[in-house]
Amino acid sequence: MIEIKNLHKSYRTGTNALHVLKGIDFSVKEGELVAIMGSSGSGKSTLLNILGMLDEADEGSYTLDDVPIKNLNEKIAAKYRNKFLGFIFQSFNLINYKTALDNVALPLYYQGIGKKERTERAYAYLEKVGLAQWATHLPNELSGGQKQRVAIARALASEPKVLLADEPTGALDTKTSYEVMNLIQEINDEGKTILIVTHEEDIAQMTKRIVHLKDGVIIDDKPVKQVRALAHV
Amino acid sequence: MFDLDRWEEIFDTIRKNKLRTFLTGLSVASGIFIMVILLGFGQGMQNGIQKQFQRDAANRISIWPGVTAIEYKGLNPNRRIQFKNSDYTLAAQKYSDQLAYKSPLYRIWGGLVSYGKESGNYRVEGVLPDYQFLENAEMLDGRFINHLDFQDKRKVAVIGNKVKTDIFKDKEEVLGERIEISGINFIVVGVYTDPGGEREESRVFLPISTTQQVFSGGNNIDNLSFTLPQEENFEAALATSQSFIKNIEQQLKQKHTVAPEDESAINVSNSLEHAKQIYDLIFIIKTFFWWVGIATIFAGVVGVSNIMLIIVKERTKEIGIRKALGARPISIIGMVLQESIFVTAIAGFLGLITSMLLLELIGPYIQTDFIVNPTVNFNVALSTVIVLIVAGGIAGFFPARRAARIKPIVALRDE
């Protein structure tokens, strides 16, 4: 599903160049649930952003679902993001003046799907994350956990190949974190490929594989025995 | 543009960002409002000046005597010149083929005009039939002085509309009524109106022959008035009138033994020369108001552009989210631009309509000599709105394009 080879990325700030990713080799098969771990500043988000085509690598190759991702112009990148990827962010990134339903429907709008179908599908995903009765509420009327579930529904709505989550539980308390992880596990159980960036050990233990990042290289990559979140909520 | 979903998306953002929309709209609407009011008053000033100028025939030439300033042929300075009937007949005959209208005038200052118990002091002027056209007077009722009145020295009077309302009050039918002018009875044969307004309508015209006879004027006259035939070209008309004035002035000076270089014995007023000054003034006023209008539009463009920049800044994160969800740059540009143009257009037309309504409502109540009927040419206002929308679009385009270039990772970076 995901295949990256010898990935390099530096950031230039003024005269200094910060070498963040120093040759990453890494692949993910369909249906995996992977945690990317590492201390703050180790390049986890950078890696995820490159995988999400929100940023570009300086060097190396990246193939997503057998499509080489290289030299994309903005238009193609937008299309691929919409078609292949669903994003979940630490700070949810819902559009604050749109209802939960409209937020979930937005990726479908950019797919050119008509209003009626959009609404139906968005509603189905809200139902899936257990928030159907909150459909007409604005984000600021929802709790953190609810917001993240709306964001997950939105990420799922476009039926992407891969879900990319950057610290999805970073802004939530433990109980809510586990509820969200439970939802993520259920989605993974249905076969969706998911990558989660986290620096919390307990969250990482709820995935199936942990990749450790340090100083821009992978220092450890091993499968784990998945802890089911449901047992803890 | 006609993508219904896009419109829905825009109405959605407008509905949910009422304040922002309101503020954008307000700046545009007030810009247009101010500009239309200004252009309206510019037009009003032009109307006012033109009306002032219409009170007499546009190409009238008036000549009246004064006091000599220079000793000439043994005659002392400070000698008062008096025109006589012969001055008029001489000029009228000599230049008869060059003149369109001509009339002498003999004036009684402070003539007391009365009807029954009502009376008032008005300018009473003895004239010839042509004088109607020299004055730009229009008959409301009856007729002006005619040739028979002059020949038979009839005691008939043509009164201004102001005189009529003053002394006849509500009486509608005044023709044939007998009025008294400084103790002598006259029959009213006509009522006139004058574009110059009340001041010009506070007069009574009599046949000059009658006036000279009954008010002991002998064959004295106070003033000569002429017009030359219309000419297509303003400059040519001005030149003809100047050469005519030069000839007649010379002739009058010779007849009254005035030094050729004496500037104060014979006075001449040429409406065409005034007209030139007035046209120049109108041009300056109009140019000024256009500049003000253009400056207002420019300010509007800057305002729209500023607000667009704020909107884009405010929406950076939202735009990042949209791009992460698959929005193409063109759709971001379209979204921002279409919203701003839509708001600008609606607000612009609102400003246009309210300002035009205001002009329409208060315009007729503005009664000064200098501002008359302030209105604005609708096409001018409309094209201004279109210019503003286009300019607003251009002003909005650059922030919109910048918005589209925002990298989602930059926009989404958690603080």
Ligand SMILES: Nc1ncnc2c1ncn2[C@@H]1O[C@H](COP(=O)(O)OP(=O)(O)O)[C@@H](O)[C@H]1O
């Ligand atoms: N756009 C950027 N410009 C400059 N430096 C950046 C940029 N993004 C990230 N960095 C730097 O790169 C390093 C890795 O960042 P990041 O991938 O966000 O780390 P993590 O998510 O593991 O905490 C950090 O030192 C960060 O300061």
Ligand SMILES: [Mg+2]
């Ligand atoms: Mg990070």
